Amino acid sequence: MSGSPAMNRLVAALKRLPGIGEKSATRLTFFLLSAPDPLAAELADAIVRLKRETVLCEGCYDLTDRSPCRLCADDQRDDTLICVVEEPGDLQAVERSGQFHGRYHVLGGALSPLEGMGPGHLRIAELERRVRSGEVREVIFATNPNAEGEATANFIAERLRPSGVTLSRIACGMPLGGDLEYADHVTVGRSLENRHKLS
Amino acid sequence: MSGSPAMNRLVAALKRLPGIGEKSATRLTFFLLSAPDPLAAELADAIVRLKRETVLCEGCYDLTDRSPCRLCADDQRDDTLICVVEEPGDLQAVERSGQFHGRYHVLGGALSPLEGMGPGHLRIAELERRVRSGEVREVIFATNPNAEGEATANFIAERLRPSGVTLSRIACGMPLGGDLEYADHVTVGRSLENRHKLS
Numbered sequence: 001m002s003g004s005p006a007m008n009r010l011v012a013a014l015k016r017l018p019g020i021g022e023k024s025a026t027r028l029t030f031f032l033l034s035a036p037d038p039l040a041a042e043l044a045d046a047i048v049r050l051k052r053e054t055v056l057c058e059g060c061y062d063l064t065d066r067s068p069c070r071l072c073a074d075d076q077r078d079d080t081l082i083c084v085v086e087e088p089g090d091l092q093a094v095e096r097s098g099q100f101h102g103r104y105h106v107l108g109g110a111l112s113p114l115e116g117m118g119p120g121h122l123r124i125a126e127l128e129r130r131v132r133s134g135e136v137r138e139v140i141f142a143t144n145p146n147a148e149g150e151a152t153a154n155f156i157a158e159r160l161r162p163s164g165v166t167l168s169r170i171a172c173g174m175p176l177g178g179d180l181e182y183a184d185h186v187t188v189g190r191s192l193e194n195r196h197k198l199s
Numbered sequence: 200m201s202g203s204p205a206m207n208r209l210v211a212a213l214k215r216l217p218g219i220g221e222k223s224a225t226r227l228t229f230f231l232l233s234a235p236d237p238l239a240a241e242l243a244d245a246i247v248r249l250k251r252e253t254v255l256c257e258g259c260y261d262l263t264d265r266s267p268c269r270l271c272a273d274d275q276r277d278d279t280l281i282c283v284v285e286e287p288g289d290l291q292a293v294e295r296s297g298q299f300h301g302r303y304h305v306l307g308g309a310l311s312p313l314e315g316m317g318p319g320h321l322r323i324a325e326l327e328r329r330v331r332s333g334e335v336r337e338v339i340f341a342t343n344p345n346a347e348g349e350a351t352a353n354f355i356a357e358r359l360r361p362s363g364v365t366l367s368r369i370a371c372g373m374p375l376g377g378d379l380e381y382a383d384h385v386t387v388g389r390s391l392e393n394r395h396k397l398s
Binding site: 027030031032087 | 202203204205206208209211212213215216218223225226227228229230231232236239240241242243244245247248249250251252253254261262263264286287288291380381
């Protein structure tokens with residue numbers, strides 16, 4: 001690339017982001033060069049402040065600007081329900097559904113021996129402590145419906161079983177608006193297994 | 200989105216970039232949160248310095264860190280040939296082909312009445328001045344092989360015709376509707392080799 005060292009440097013920095021290759025990085029660099037000054041300044045400042053102004057909530061381990069987070073501090077939510085998710089992004093997905101009004105617990109990942117993720121890397125002890133506190137009646141496992149997520153849910157459920165709380169797993173089936181013809185056979189099979197009576 | 204205001208702010212800033220929607224922006228934000236500190240700092244700093252350390256070359260109007268740029272200052276290059284391109288990214292594409300050893304002229308775009316780009320928006324007068332200086336023997340039009348690029352080449356060729364220099368157009372070894380910036384160097388090189396005179 002000709003251009004300036006400053007351009008090469010930004011291209012190199014952008015290329016380290018997931019899903020951004022040489023061409024996207026170059027395109028973004030040219031865009032930022034021709035964009036109004038405030039846009040680039042705002043982006044740079046937002047990146048700088050991101051980590052400085054984001055902390056882990058000591059209640060649910062979600063990413064937040066203050067601990068306890070808005071959801072943990074909200075006394076309108078049901079303390080007897082805990083929804084267990086892998087990552088903060090999953091918490092957001094559940095929250096967007098508007099179907100859950102209890103508390104959350106972010107594990108920080110899923111069990112994955114191949115990637116060196118063992119039980120010690122997840123916030124399982126913290127979850128056990130919350131369940132042992134006595135108020136919790138049900139733990140809903142909303143880990144991802146893949147091998148790692150299933151294994152994680154099953155592993156933690158075994159650990160929590162002695163506590164006597166209800167342990168549940170989100171349903172697997174066809175996504176709304178999906179097409180049976182193009183769905184994978186495991187999903188279709190699961191949607192058959194999990195069929196419910198029409199009243 | 201739950202999370203911190205700092206996260207929402209970065210997602211909003213990233214979404215203003217071309218080709219980045221809500222999901223990509225959220226993914227990049229989570230990545231930057233979990234990435235080592237120096238990576239985010241380097242990216243923010245690279246964005247801040249990009250414009251500050253990038254100027255237009257007064258010779259060819261390429262983006263560079265100093266004027267005249269490396270290519271204009273190189274006395275090994277052929278002063279009798281000028282390759283006309285639309286954008287700095289196109290110059291880089293031609294340079295990567297290794298088939299051109301003359302000088303460049305970056306127009307700053309292409310004629311596009313629909314987007315309000317008229318001759319006055321392009322560096323045509325500057326090109327005429329360079330051609331009139333007397334040293335130039337041939338002007339090669341390497342504008343993009345699409346309607347705007349063709350129109351731009353033909354328009355400028357008409358303006359330069361009285362000067363008596365040879366006017367040529369890169370060959371359409373390039374796929375029609377394509378973009379020089381994203382073509383592979385062999386194709387770009389072939390299109391230079393096969394350039395033909397504009398009658």
